[in-house]
Structures are given as C-alpha cells and as structure tokens.
Amino acid sequence: MTTGPRGMRTIRSRRALAGYLFILPFIIGFLAFMVRPMISSVIMSLNEVTLSAQTGVTQKYVGLANYSYAFTVDPEFNQMLVDEVIRMVTHSLATMVISFMIALLLNQRFRGRTLARAIFFLPVILSSGVLVGIETDNSLIIGMKELIQESNGVNISDALITLLNASGAARSALDVVYELINAVYDVVMASGIQIIVFLSGLQTIPRSMYEAAEVEGSSAWESFWMITFPIISPLLIVNMIYTIIDFFMKTDNQIMEKIHEEMFINLNYGLSSALSWIYFAVAIAMIGISSLIISRGVKHYE
Amino acid sequence: MSRHETAKRSGFWLRNRKSGGMLLRQSVHQRAGSVLRALMVFGLCFLIIQPILDKISVSFMQERDLYDTTIIVVPRHLTLENYSLASLLMNLDKSLLNTALISLLTSVLQIIACALAGYGFARFEFPLKKLWFACVILVIIIPPQTISSALYLHFRYFDILGIFARLTGGPINLKGSTLPYLMLCATGMGLKNGLYIFMIRQYFRSIPQSLEEAAYVDGCSTLGTFLRVLLPQAVPILVSCFLFSFVWQWTDVFYTRLFLPTANVMYLSVRLSGLAESLRTYVSTRLGIPSPPIGYVMQIISTGVLIVAAPLLLIYVFAQRWFIETISATGIKE
Numbered sequence: 001m002t003t004g005p006r007g008m009r010t011i012r013s014r015r016a017l018a019g020y021l022f023i024l025p026f027i028i029g030f031l032a033f034m035v036r037p038m039i040s041s042v043i044m045s046l047n048e049v050t051l052s053a054q055t056g057v058t059q060k061y062v063g064l065a066n067y068s069y070a071f072t073v074d075p076e077f078n079q080m081l082v083d084e085v086i087r088m089v090t091h092s093l094a095t096m097v098i099s100f101m102i103a104l105l106l107n108q109r110f111r112g113r114t115l116a117r118a119i120f121f122l123p124v125i126l127s128s129g130v131l132v133g134i135e136t137d138n139s140l141i142i143g144m145k146e147l148i149q150e151s152n153g154v155n156i157s158d159a160l161i162t163l164l165n166a167s168g169a170a171r172s173a174l175d176v177v178y179e180l181i182n183a184v185y186d187v188v189m190a191s192g193i194q195i196i197v198f199l200s201g202l203q204t205i206p207r208s209m210y211e212a213a214e215v216e217g218s219s220a221w222e223s224f225w226m227i228t229f230p231i232i233s234p235l236l237i238v239n240m241i242y243t244i245i246d247f248f249m250k251t252d253n254q255i256m257e258k259i260h261e262e263m264f265i266n267l268n269y270g271l272s273s274a275l276s277w278i279y280f281a282v283a284i285a286m287i288g289i290s291s292l293i294i295s296r297g298v299k300h301y302e
Numbered sequence: 303m304s305r306h307e308t309a310k311r312s313g314f315w316l317r318n319r320k321s322g323g324m325l326l327r328q329s330v331h332q333r334a335g336s337v338l339r340a341l342m343v344f345g346l347c348f349l350i351i352q353p354i355l356d357k358i359s360v361s362f363m364q365e366r367d368l369y370d371t372t373i374i375v376v377p378r379h380l381t382l383e384n385y386s387l388a389s390l391l392m393n394l395d396k397s398l399l400n401t402a403l404i405s406l407l408t409s410v411l412q413i414i415a416c417a418l419a420g421y422g423f424a425r426f427e428f429p430l431k432k433l434w435f436a437c438v439i440l441v442i443i444i445p446p447q448t449i450s451s452a453l454y455l456h457f458r459y460f461d462i463l464g465i466f467a468r469l470t471g472g473p474i475n476l477k478g479s480t481l482p483y484l485m486l487c488a489t490g491m492g493l494k495n496g497l498y499i500f501m502i503r504q505y506f507r508s509i510p511q512s513l514e515e516a517a518y519v520d521g522c523s524t525l526g527t528f529l530r531v532l533l534p535q536a537v538p539i540l541v542s543c544f545l546f547s548f549v550w551q552w553t554d555v556f557y558t559r560l561f562l563p564t565a566n567v568m569y570l571s572v573r574l575s576g577l578a579e580s581l582r583t584y585v586s587t588r589l590g591i592p593s594p595p596i597g598y599v600m601q602i603i604s605t606g607v608l609i610v611a612a613p614l615l616l617i618y619v620f621a622q623r624w625f626i627e628t629i630s631a632t633g634i635k636e
Contacts, residue, residue: 012427018524019426023434026419026499029489030437034444037452044452105343110336112343118622119347125618125625126354126611128553130571185349193629200630249445256447263450276448284443 045273059270066274077275080254081282087253088286091187092243096236098184099191103198104228117199124192190246194239201235202228236294241287248283255279354611357604361385368597388605391580397568401552404480404562404569408487409547412498413540415490420502421528425514441496446556453560483561493550493557498543501628505539506532542628545621549614570610577606 020027045066047059070077106117205228213223250256255275262272318325355375360368361384363377370378388394423435446453486492490499509532517527533540551557555571562569573580578599585594618625 015426015524016428019422019428019431022422022426022528023419025415025488026422026438026490027434029415029486029491030441033453033486033489033491034437034441034449037449038444041449041452102346105339108339110339110343116343116347117626118618119350121622121626122350122618125549125614128550130555130575131553131607131611188346188349196626196629203630245443245445249447259447259450273452276450280444280448287443 041273042277044269045277047270049269062270066270067278069271070274070278077258080258081278084253084255084279085282085286088244088247088283091190091247092240092290094183094187095191095194095243096239098187099194099239100198100232102188102191102195103202106195106199107202117196120188120195121192123189127189190243193242193246197235197239197242198232201232205231233294233297236297237291240290240294244283244287244290248279354608357608360601361605361608363601365595365598365601368601384601384605385609387581387584388577388602388609391577391584391602392570392573392606392609393568394609397570397573400568401570405548405551408484408492408551409544411484411487412490412492412495412547413544415488416495416498416502416543417533417536417540419490419499421506421532423499424503424506425511438496438499441491442494442500443496446493450556450560480562483557486557486561493547493554498547501543502536502539505536505628509535538624539628541621542624545617545624549617552614553610574603574606574610577603 044059046061046063048062048065050058050060102120106113106120209227210223213227218226247253256279259272259275259279262268262275314325359375359377362380362382363373364379364381364383367373367377367379419438423431423438483492487495490496513531513535514527517531522530553571555575558569558572581599581602582593585591
C-alpha cells in the first residue's frame with residue numbers, strides 16, 4: 001500500500017507475467033495440439049479429403065455435404081444417434097441414482113466399510129483402456145467364432161437360441177433379466193468416481209443437523225429430503241457432467257465405432273470429422289440441458 | 303449362558319415391556335437393516351469382483367477343464383501354461399519394460415505441466431485468465447476422439463516427413479516419433495490432463511496464501527516459492543495425479559496407437575488388444591490348425607488381462623488411499 005499506484009502496478013504486472021509463464025506450457029499445448037487440429041478437423045468436415053502416397057493430403061471443398069450425407073443419406077447414422085442419446089440419458093440417470101444410493105450405503109457405519117469403498121472404486125483403475133470389454137467387443141473373436149462355426153458345422157449359440165425359443169415366453173423373461181443385470185453391472189462399473197464424490201459430500205454434513213431434525217420430530221425420510229438432498233444437490237451437476245463426458249468418451253459405443261471405421265477403414269476423413277462434430281454437439285447439448293435442469297432444481301431447494 | 307447375560311437378556315424383555323414393544327421393534331428394525339445392507343454391499347461388491355475371480359480361475363485351467371461341465375470354479379488340472387503362452391505372445395519382458403518406461407515418462411511430464419498450470423490458475427491474476435481457464439474446461443470436455451482424425455493426419459504428416467512406408471505397408475522405422483506424444487504430455491495435452499490441471503488447481507487454492515506471503519517477505523523468488531514452499535505442500539495431489547496418469551496410460555490404447563510407434567516397439571495394451579490375432583498365427587504356424595477353439599482364445603485373453611492388470615492391482619492395494627482421498631478432497635469443492 002505504501003508503494004503507491006505505480007509500485008502496485010509493477011508488482012501486479014510482474015505477477016501477471018509470472019502467471020503467464022506458469023501456464024505457458026498449457027497455452028502452447030492448447031494452441032498447437034487442440035486448436036490447430038480442431039480447426040483442421042472443421043475444415044476437413046467441410047471437404048472431401050483424399051489421401052494418396054504421392055500427393056499426400058488433398059482436400060476439395062464440398063460445403064455441408066458431409067453433414068447432409070450423415071443425416072439424409074447414411075442409412076444407420078440417425079438411428080445410431082437416437083439410440084446413443086437414449087442410452088446416454090438412461091445410463092446417466094441410472095448412474096446418478098445408483099451411485100447416490102451406494103454412497104448412502106457406504107456413509108453408514110459398518111465393518112468392512114473401507115474395503116467396500118475400495119472395491120467400488122476398483123473399476124476406475126481396472127475398467128479403463130484395453131481392459132474394457134476385451135472379450136465381448138473384440139470383433140476379431142466374433143469373426144473367428146463365425147469362422148469356427150462355419151467350418152465345424154456346429155453352432156452353439158444358434159442351438160441355444162432354438163432351444164430357448166421352444167420354451168416360448170421364458171426367453172423374453174430371460175432376456176429382460178439378463179439385460180437388467182447387464183445394465184446394473186455397466187452402471188456400477190462406471191460409477192466409481194461419482195460414488196466417492198457423493199460420499200465425500202455426505203461426510204461433510206454434520207451429525208448434529210440430523211439430531212436436531214430428529215428432535216424436531218422429522219422422520220428419516222423427511223430429513224433425507226430436507227437435509228441430505230439439498231446439501232448434496234450441487235454435486236449432482238459435477239457428477240452428471242462427469243458421467244456424460246465419461247459415457248461420451250467410451251470407445252465401445254456405436255457412434256465411436258462408426259467414426260473409427262469411417263476413418264481407419266474407409267479412409268473417409270471428411271465424413272468421420274463431420275460425424276464426430278455432430279456427436280460432440282449432441283454431447284455438449286446434453287451437458288447444457290442437464291446442468292440447466294439440475295441447477296433449476298438446486299435453486300429451488302436453497 | 304452366563305448369569306450376566308441372562309440378566310441382560312431378561313433386562314431386555316423387561317425394558318421392552320416397559321416401552322410397549324418399542325425396543326423390540328427398534329432392534330429388529332436395526333438388525334434387519336444391517337442384514338439388508340450387508341446383502342446389498344456384498345452383492346454389489348461381488349458384481350465388481352466376480353469377473354476378476356472368474357478370469358483367475360480360468361487362467362489356471364487346462365483347456366479340457368473348460369469343456370468339463372462338472373468343473374465350475376476350481377480347476378481340476380492346474381497349469382501355468384496359459385501364463386507362459388500369454389506372456390510369450392505378448393512379448394512380456396519387452397513390452398512390460400516399454401510400458402513401464404513410457405508410463406513413467408509421460409506421467410512425470412504430464413504432472414510437471416499440470417502442476418505448473420494448476421499453480422498459475424490458482425494463485426495468479428492475469429489478463430484473460432477466465433478465458434484460459436475456460437480452455438482447460440474445454441480440454442476436459444472435448445474428447446480426443448473428436449479431433450482424432452486431424453491428430454491422426456498430423457501423425458501421418460510426421461510419417462511422411464522422415465519415415466515413409468506406412469501406406470505401402472512395409473516395415474516402418476518410427477523410432478523418432480515417440481517425440482510428438484512426449485510433446486503432448488509436456489504441454490498438458492495428454493490423456494485426461496485437463497482433469498489433473500483442474501484437480502491440482504483446486505488443491506493449491508486450499509493451501510493458505512499466508513505461506514507464500516511469508517516466503518515473499520523472506521525474499522524468496524516466485525519460482526523458488528513454488529518449488530520450495532508450495533510443491534512440498536501439494537505432494538498428496540501430485541502423487542495421486544501421477545498414479546492416475548500412470549494407471550490410465552498403462553491401459554491406454556487410443557493414444558498409444560495414435561502416437562506411439564507400435565510396429566517394432568511393444569506396449570502391453572496394444573499387445574493385449576492384438577492377443578487373439580497373435581494366438582491364431584501362433585497356433586496356425588506351430589500346430590497347423592487354422593484357428594484355435596474359441597474357449598481357448600478366451601482363456602488366453604483372460605490370462606493376458608490378468609497379466610496386464612496385475613501391476614495395477616498391486617499399485618492400487620498399496621496406494622488406495624492416494625486414489626480415493628484426493629478425489630474426495632477435490633471433488634466436493636466447486
């Protein structure tokens with residue numbers, strides 16, 4: 001304060017410079033490895049890109065043709081997009097509910113709580129990268145399976161299906177049960193981080209609050225809605241965004257596979273860029289809508 | 303039953319009568335609640351662990367045990383052959399070393415870049431700070447897949463520059479091209495780096511500012527303050543970000559395939575994803591059978607998954623605290 005306005009300014013500008021120096025690596029990386037590919041990806045999505053060994057990359061401007069192709073010509077993309085959006089919505093809602101329930105469970109005192117917490121967090125470590133669905137999603141294995149069945153003339157899954165078909169209604173019931181268990185498994189595997197975030201939020205609520213509510217004659221159900229939920233609700237946004245991004249980034253969804261296929265197998269870079277931008281726009285819209293809805297809800301409780 | 307206990311028990315019934323059955327109802331309620339809770343917790347934990355247990359049991363079986371319907375979990379013919387075959391097919395010694403090296407190197411680079419950026423965002427005021435922080439959020443939100451075609455072409459461009467032959471399919475010498483990926487990591491653009499910057503920033507913000515002021519009064523430079531005063535304080539978050547980064551790099555295929563030379567340098571994740579293919583070539587060249595039975599392929603893949611996951615499990619067992627507690631410390635603060 002005694003240095004006067006001039007001295008203050010130099011200190012401030014020196015601090016500003018230091019701040020810039022600290023984030024400089026990030027700025028460089030962002031411009032070179034994020035903005036640049038983003039721009040070239042947008043350009044590619046507006047072009048027909050062809051690759052050849054002699055001339056390298058050649059681009060021909062086609063306007064929005066790639067986008068209109070995706071929506072109007074491509075036979076499967078619309079359907080895939082709708083499917084994925086529905087899956088995204090149900091999956092993220094289910095994740096929120098289940099991870100919140102598990103956090104409530106883990107917030108109680110019982111023996112082996114730390115172990116249970118560690119197990120619920122295990123999928124964050126183990127279900128990443130290649131370890132996700134290597135058995136089920138391996139197209140090579142599926143191909144091999146068909147090959148084996150052709151060459152041997154023995155078709156196990158077909159035999160099983162006819163057997164189950166014979167039992168009529170049992171099959172659809174079995175399907176429902178099977179899908180349900182599968183869905184719960186998928187959700188639990190994807191909610192490690194969310195559980196911990198909710199749990200830590202729950203642990204910040206002082207016990208005295210519940211005790212006061214109990215003295216005032218509120219039931220456990222009421223204190224859940226009047227105390228627990230309002231305090232936790234800001235975390236809903238964090239978790240929702242995280243869940244959507246996480247879902248969006250998984251390589252095992254149909255759209256990601258299609259983008260990958262267009263790029264690496266059909267070498268159609270323009271179309272694959274257009275597809276990824278459409279998908280990205282959808283995800284951003286989902287994040288926007290859900291945080292809007294939740295923040296409305298949060299305001300309501302405050 | 304000792305006298306004391308009988309007394310206690312009769313006391314219970316006495317008290318129960320006095321409370322008009324309230325005590326009994328309450329304790330039954332509590333007991334039922336804890337049984338229900340135990341069931342749910344056990345069931346959900348089992349759901350998570352079961353695939354791992356399943357893989358462990360399959361990995362020790364001989365192939366004929368797979369087709370024996372009387373064998374359910376415990377293998378009858380114990381063998382380690384699956385492990386030796388899977389590690390042979392994955393070039394375990396080489397790929398383990400490479401994976402460990404690259405994971406270590408990229409994690410260190412990433413954490414340096416993220417710690418710098420996190421500190422910059424937490425403690426300094428500078429023009430356009432909000433904009434740059436929005437860029438961090440953007441990095442978190444934009445999945446690498448969206449720009450992957452552009453990145454891939456970028457990679458090809460590297461290809462065309464010095465090391466050709468990718469399109470012609472010949473053996474490629476991509477020795478120099480680990481560099482682009484290291485560049486990405488050193489500038490905070492690696493796998494999930496936006497998240498680390500965000501987490502580290504949160505942590506720095508929770509450290510009292512008076513610490514730096516004291517260092518400033520004592521004449522410590524800005525960089526010196528960061529290195530000598532702030533970094534030691536931030537060890538927990540740095541360790542846990544490092545662990546996350548290490549673990550995720552270990553299993554990553556996306557960045558590894560895109561940026562790292564995988565043709566002659568082996569990485570565990572890439573070898574694992576190609577395990578079925580290499581098993582088929584192995585079987586067809588060695589035994590003259592066109593393709594191995596599907597059950598056997600699954601068995602070898604399960605073994606491979608276990609081999610890749612084992613070091614991670616080990617790290618997790620010992621460093622569980624770092625993983626979980628920093629998430630809970632940084633997650634709740636908006």
